[in-house]
Amino acid sequence: MTATPPDTDFSPDELRDRMVDHIADAGHQLPAAIEHALRTVPRHLFVPDATLHDAYANRSITIKPGEPGGRPASCISVPTVVAMMLGQLDARPGHRVLEIGAGTGYNAALLADIIGDTGHVTTIDIHPDVTTHARLALDATGYDQVHVVTGDGALGHQDRAPYDRIIVTVGPWDLPPAWLNQLAPGGRLVVPLHWRGQARSVAFVKQDNGVLRATDSQLCGFIPMLGDGQDGERKARIADDVDLHFDPDQPIDPETLHGILTQPATTVWSGASVVPMESTDLIWPRLTGVEPGTCRFAATQAAVEARLCAPAFTYSSPALVQGDSLAYLTLRRPAPDATERRFELGATGHGPAGEHLAERLCAGIRAWDHDRTAQPVITAYPAGTPDKDLTDGQIIDKRFVRLVVSA
The missing domain is CATH 3.30.310 (TATA-Binding Protein)
Structure with a gap:
């Protein structure tokens, strides 16, 4: 029996294909555009300090440590989670996309590949050294069309709004008003939201009345978001x-x-x-x-x-x-x-x-x-919405929104 050669015997292209094959084997359905992006964007070039094995393994990689003994300040996410959230986002060619949390720039590159030359990606991060890293990596890999902004992601980026899609790659406890206001009607917001002690990637769609409604959420875990109104969970x-x-x-x-x-x-x-x-x-x-x-x-x-x-x-x-x-x-x-x-x-x-x-x-x-696959319906209303205007379900009051969860 021939032993499987170590990862050092594989080229980056081969390791990237193995990564995508693993994502598919894990049960994630990959639309053609997302699969193409994952097989095309050179993930290892966004984490130059990592080994090739680690760059294409199903794990996150820290690029900015946090406080000693605490969680990292910034990292590149686990590939299966990246693919899952891109599937929830459902970005299309020509879309304008805002990413909250630039990280290494890898996710922005995937988005740029998906939406093509007629679309536009803006990525924002509060840490200047993180956006510098993302800018250099995107330029080096040919994704210089991505707009990289240093700023508070809770404020979004009004200059290029409205957005067809907004994706959040940090873990907020609340939904800032800017995200709702800068999302186009019918647009999608994918966000790893915290409520009742858990975190789930929620795929909201903006309704005609301006509220957000989701019928899909997936288990996930992200670095907590910094900023106003995001320290809500109690321990x-x-x-x-x-x-x-x-x-x-x-x-x-x-x-x-x-x-x-x-x-x-x-x-x-x-x-x-x-x-x-x-x-x-x-x-x-x-x-x-x-x-x-x-x-x-x-x-x-x-x-x-x-x-x-x-x-x-x-x-x-x-x-x-x-x-x-x-x-x-x-x-x-x-x-x-x-x-x-x-x-x-x-x-x-x-x-x-x-x-x-x-x-x-x-x-x-x-x-x-x-019914082990049934999803709760999650609706987000602006804070201050009267109870009589809410749908039936359990009300979860945050600073900026009132969540209603209906099982």
């Missing part, structure tokens, strides 16, 4: 090595929940199960459409090993909070002699209403299990 420690992440419009009092995990636990099982690597990611956004107390339960491995808690996903599991009680997603491992490795999903509750919350979380799991 509170409720036990050693255990935190809750929630929004300021939720009536969650961390002091009431401190030590809650030492109270007796009640676990309820949903009857729904998954095999290893099977996605459960749509449980969370659908919960936000029916449960106002949805938030994120985050524990360290030390907390799990101390038997303080047993969340399904240690760092990030959906939870429900009501007053002095909470319940979080958990799972039951198969018996050692089981013929199939299936994990049953359930919820563990603590506090006076813990069992009730666990039952409600399981109801959400069962609704997801009935």
Whole structure:
């Protein structure tokens, strides 16, 4: 049997083709224009300090470190996420596109390839050294037509508005008014938005009445956006090595929940199960459409090993909070002699209403299990829109917009 040669034996073109083949094998449908761009733009030239292997691996690469011990300030995104968001954006030849978060310039180059000579791409970033890097890389690779701007992405770039498409490659908590105002009617905004402790890439379409509506969102994770109104998520420690992440419009009092995990636990099982690597990611956004107390339960491995808690996903599991009680997603491992490795999903509750919350979380799991591909509808209205003018669903009030999520 012949061993597979190491990546050093492949040319950049061959590695790029392997990267695109991996994206397709991961289940991402690639329209012809996006596939052409991914197979054409030399990703390695946008990250010159990385090895060829790393440049074409399915991983992000930091180009600007953040604070010591913190997240990077800027990076090039994972190729599968890049392809997924480009698919959501659906940019066409001739479109005017605004990118918030220039990064290395690679995504702007892909967009320029997709929209062709009749379109125009503007990319903006708050860090001057990042835009300098992007400008040099775009010029060196033949994408000098891309307009690179140093500035606050929350303000967009009015000079070239309106835009047919806006794509955000940093993680905002809110939607600044400039993005809505600079997006053309019928235009698309793809943004990795944070709400109720989670982050999802949401594909909004601007309606005739000016509101944004989305029927598609995908799991993702991005560097948090800097700037006015973007520090909305709250974090509170409720036990050693255990935190809750929630929004300021939720009536969650961390002091009431401190030590809650030492109270007796009640676990309820949903009857729904998954095999290893099977996605459960749509449980969370659908919960936000029916449960106002949805938030994120985050524990360290030390907390799990101390038997303080047993969340399904240690760092990030959906939870429900009501007053002095909470319940979080958990799972039951198969018996050692089981013929199939299936994990049953359930919820563990603590506090006076813990069992009730666990039952409600399981109801959400069962609704997801009935149709595991169903997406919630997410609508964004300008802040100040009266309740009577909102669609039915759970209202999530941010500074600039009122989100309504309907499961």
